[in-house]
Amino acid sequence: MSEKRDKTKELFGLILLFLSVGFVSLESLFRLLGD
Amino acid sequence: MSSAKRYDPSKKRTTSLTGILLYLLPSPILLAIIISFFTQNSISIIKYSISYGLFFLGAKVAKKGFDYEKVYQNSALAKAPRLPYKTIGATIISFATFFTSMSLANSFVFSLILAFCSLFGFYLFYGFDPREDKIGDLKVGVRAEDIIDITTKAESKVNSLKDLRKELLNREAKDDLDLIIKETESIINSIKEDPNDLSKARKFFNIYLDRTYDITKEFVKNLKRGNITNELEDRYKKLLLSMKNVIKEQKDKLNDDDILSLDIQMEALVNQLNQEGV
Numbered sequence: 364m365s366e367k368r369d370k371t372k373e374l375f376g377l378i379l380l381f382l383s384v385g386f387v388s389l390e391s392l393f394r395l396l397g398d
Numbered sequence: 399m400s401s402a403k404r405y406d407p408s409k410k411r412t413t414s415l416t417g418i419l420l421y422l423l424p425s426p427i428l429l430a431i432i433i434s435f436f437t438q439n440s441i442s443i444i445k446y447s448i449s450y451g452l453f454f455l456g457a458k459v460a461k462k463g464f465d466y467e468k469v470y471q472n473s474a475l476a477k478a479p480r481l482p483y484k485t486i487g488a489t490i491i492s493f494a495t496f497f498t499s500m501s502l503a504n505s506f507v508f509s510l511i512l513a514f515c516s517l518f519g520f521y522l523f524y525g526f527d528p529r530e531d532k533i534g535d536l537k538v539g540v541r542a543e544d545i546i547d548i549t550t551k552a553e554s555k556v557n558s559l560k561d562l563r564k565e566l567l568n569r570e571a572k573d574d575l576d577l578i579i580k581e582t583e584s585i586i587n588s589i590k591e592d593p594n595d596l597s598k599a600r601k602f603f604n605i606y607l608d609r610t611y612d613i614t615k616e617f618v619k620n621l622k623r624g625n626i627t628n629e630l631e632d633r634y635k636k637l638l639l640s641m642k643n644v645i646k647e648q649k650d651k652l653n654d655d656d657i658l659s660l661d662i663q664m665e666a667l668v669n670q671l672n673q674e675g676v
Contacts, residue, residue, distance in 0.1 A: 376522025377419075383516035384423040384453070384491065387498040391449065392426040394502055395433055395442060 416464045416524075420457035420491065424450055427498070445501045452494030460487025460520075463527055470528050475546050475590050482527040484520075492517040545593045552586050552603045555611045562611075565618045568631060574638035575614065581645040582607060588652055595652055602648045610641050 427450040434442035463483030470476045495516040499509035531542045556579055563575045589596055617634050620626050 372522050376519045376524070379515045379519025380419070380423065380523060381519075383495050383512045383519060384420075387449075387495055387502070387512060388424045388426040388453075390502055391446060391498060392430045392433075395430045395439075395446075 416468075417457060417461045420460055420487075421454070424453035424494070427453065449494060449498040449501065452490060452497060456487045456490030456492075456494055458487075459490060460484050460524070463487055464524075467528060470532065473532065475542075475549060475593065476532040477543075477546050478528050478531055482529070484524060484527045488517055488520040488524075488526070491520060542593075545589070545596055548596065548600065548603050549586055549589055552582065552607060555607055556582050556586070559611055559614060562614045562618045565621065567621065568635070571631070571635050571638060574635065574642060578610065578638065578641050578645060581642075581649065585645070585648060585652070588649075598651050599648060602644065606641060606644050610637070613637060 427446050431443060431446045431450060434440075434446060460483065463479065463486075466479040466483060470479070492513045496509050496513035499512050500506070504512075531546070559575065559579050559582075563572060563579065566572045566575065585599060585602065589599055613634070617626065617630075620630075
């Protein structure tokens with residue numbers, strides 16, 4: 364049960380990292396390409 | 399008694415690839431810098447270079463934290479990292495996210511939310527730094543720092559002795575030194591298992607091991623220069639023999655105390671059982 368909770372926590376952390384760092388990085392690239 | 403808790407290594411991943419994601423996620427910015435070079439857009443070059451630089455710095459600092467954590471996890475006794483590198487790395491990455499978002503003209507609040515998401519995401523995915531020294535329950539007067547310092551120095555001396563052993567030419571001296579190395583490692587491990595025995599082995603580590611190392615180092619240095627006479631070699635072999643005896647005494651001392659402690663405990667239990675009429 365605890366292991367499952369840890370996995371969920373890690374997955375949530377990974378999603379947050381993608382949504383924040385991944386988002387600004389891709390936004391930087393697409394803004395440049397859009398200009 | 400120490401209140402230090404044991405760190406659970408199974409909960410954190412520590413491969414050499416740990417942290418690679420932190421370099422990969424901002425890679426589109428690197429692509430943006432390259433494109434900016436081709437389009438000769440100097441403002442974009444500066445803006446994206448600062449962003450990528452911050453992300454890279456954050457990943458680099460966090461990587462240092464992962465490396466420290468790996469050492470911490472692999473040691474039975476370890477000090478918590480002096481600086482919380484993972485936390486510092488996460489903060490830099492969070493600031494980089496905020497800076498990049500602001501430079502893209504996103505709103506302050508939205509940028510702040512993204513920065514918080516990256517910080518929280520880092521914490522959930524990688525965790526922050528171990529903050530407590532990894533040490534068992536200690537008797538009064540036994541300091542965690544002493545145990546870690548002495549065993550770390552002893553391990554380093556043993557590793558150096560292993561290197562010096564390779565330089566020895568005499569088979570007998572090589573075998574004796576090999577035995578000394580193995581037995582010293584076993585004493586270090588027994589101290590790690592029961593740090594309260596440190597007081598009994600302190601002299602062994604601080605004097606005998608140090609002197610053996612110094613003498614072996616000098617011996618090998620002179621051996622390379624061709625200054626070693628047969629007489630000196632015999633004296634060195636005698637020294638190794640004495641060291642073997644010291645190690646035997648040291649191990650007996652550590653074992654005797656454990657046996658005495660077991661004997662006292664058994665006697666106390668028998669007395670108690672007798673008093674209770676069992």
